[in-house]
Amino acid sequence: MTIAPVVKTISVAFPPARAFEVFTRHMGGWWKRGMTVAAEPHVDIVIEPHPGGRWFERDAAGVETQWGRVLAWEPPHRLLLAWQLDAHFKYDPDFEVELEIGFAPEGDGGTRVTLEHRNMERFGDSAATIADSVGRGWPMLLELYADYAGQKETTK
Amino acid sequence: MANRITAAIALSTLSDPTRREIFERLAERPRAVGELAATLPVTRPAVSQHLRVLKDAGLVAETAQGTRRIYRIDPRGIGAIRDWLDRHWSDALDAFKAYAEAHPEEEIKP
Numbered sequence: 305m306t307i308a309p310v311v312k313t314i315s316v317a318f319p320p321a322r323a324f325e326v327f328t329r330h331m332g333g334w335w336k337r338g339m340t341v342a343a344e345p346h347v348d349i350v351i352e353p354h355p356g357g358r359w360f361e362r363d364a365a366g367v368e369t370q371w372g373r374v375l376a377w378e379p380p381h382r383l384l385l386a387w388q389l390d391a392h393f394k395y396d397p398d399f400e401v402e403l404e405i406g407f408a409p410e411g412d413g414g415t416r417v418t419l420e421h422r423n424m425e426r427f428g429d430s431a432a433t434i435a436d437s438v439g440r441g442w443p444m445l446l447e448l449y450a451d452y453a454g455q456k457e458t459t460k
Numbered sequence: 461m462a463n464r465i466t467a468a469i470a471l472s473t474l475s476d477p478t479r480r481e482i483f484e485r486l487a488e489r490p491r492a493v494g495e496l497a498a499t500l501p502v503t504r505p506a507v508s509q510h511l512r513v514l515k516d517a518g519l520v521a522e523t524a525q526g527t528r529r530i531y532r533i534d535p536r537g538i539g540a541i542r543d544w545l546d547r548h549w550s551d552a553l554d555a556f557k558a559y560a561e562a563h564p565e566e567e568i569k570p
Contacts, residue, residue: 334559
């Protein structure tokens with residue numbers, strides 16, 4: 305079963321070089337606080353600027369939590385990342401789906417940014433593999449359920 | 461966050477091989493309990509139990525057809541993680557644009 309990729313576009317009023325720069329070197333600045341995977345909030349999100357480079361968040365204490373790695377670094381037009389956060393949003397070096405970001409010139413000095421997050425169906429495989437190999441599927445499910453139930457309780 | 465949990469529950473539910481098998485057969489086409497039980501090495505009550513778990517996780521939906529209950533996949537379950545990412549990237553790109561526009565060019569040199 306294939307699940308359609310997530311495709312998003314946005315137009316910005318500055319050229320691809322700047323769009324690429326802000327997207328990559330300033331990710332820690334624009335990324336929403338709390339929308340990260342580590343226990344502590346991020347102070348920076350780093351994409352090392354070369355193929356094979358790491359993509360990670362860093363907290364105030366300097367603890368780094370990896371998200372994935374760089375597959376293609378082609379400024380100012382294209383960035384291809386491996387998203388290596390599995391179905392439970394945990395880093396798994398053996399798991400990856402592709403995240404491609406294109407920066408195309410548009411109009412008078414603008415840029416059209418297109419983002420595609422694909423291979424969605426692999427999340428299902430990763431959940432099964434995790435559960436089969438370490439047998440933690442059900443304890444985790446129950447834990448998540450308890451969290452969810454608790455949240456519902458507090459938002460009533 | 462709630463949707464992220466929904467996604468995790470849906471995917472954890474599919475970690476059971478029998479449930480995955482049932483889910484895959486329903487992905488081919490809708491089927492009744494008896495039809496599923498006839499081709500699986502488990503009893504009919506066991507199939508019903510698995511269907512109940514799949515239904516609770518939002519993966520499977522049932523409809524009545526005469527006296528029979530027909531089960532089909534509910535795309536909301538398997539699509540939960542996709543939906544979460546879909547919304548996440550919409551927000552993220554908006555945040556990216558707002559950040560870039562709020563910071564003068566001299567601060568961010570290409």
